[in-house]
Amino acid sequence: MQQPLEQAADLKGGISASASNSSPAFLFADVNRLYLRSLLQRYEFAPHQIVSIEKDRDKAISIKHTRSDYPASIIFRSSVSAAEILETIRNKGFIFSASVSDVPIREGIPVRLTILIPICIVVIWSLLTGQSFGLNQLVHSQTWGNWRPIPIGVIFSISVITRFFPPVQWLLIKPGRHVGEISPFLNGLILVSGLLGIVSFLIISGISELFAILMTISTLWLIVELDRRFIE
Known part of the structure; x- marks a missing residue:
């Protein structure tokens, strides 16, 4: 049975992983698992997968773990x-037991340099169809205006196929690394580019910009609210 996250969670706060910014999150703990959940991130650990949980500043903890598919x-x-926070986790009976030697060795970023090629293409396209270099008149013409959502669509498509399709991950991710290491970044790109794509499509369809933005904000609010209130 589903229940509100606020009632089920042991702690409320925020998660930040790797280079991603902090997002609102919930922490759950019991004897068998430590579970962190936010709109864009899900992290679940068994006791044998955590080496240490230590203080990180006054109101934060840092989790050192052995999972190679997480940041x-x-x-x-x-x-x-x-x-x-540490006391709450201990009181729930969660006791970590992993060894430092079990922590995977990671060198550099997990992404191959080949991913820079489509990114550069998208950036160049965005500059040509965006507001830069005095191209406002060209951008707002009917012909070029209809092409403006394409860079957003490319970013969305690249993010989705990289996040969910193993053959693409094999091409873009270094051997021995995992797409899960950059999943917070990819999930953020999918959400932002998806919302921007909705706005662009609605505007091209003839809907006023204000109404299109209001509809997109309403969609985002609904997504966040459903994720915040209910847990599987």
């Missing part, structure tokens, strides 16, 4: 002190 750096922040 190396995972930090949970809350409104309570780091000591209270």
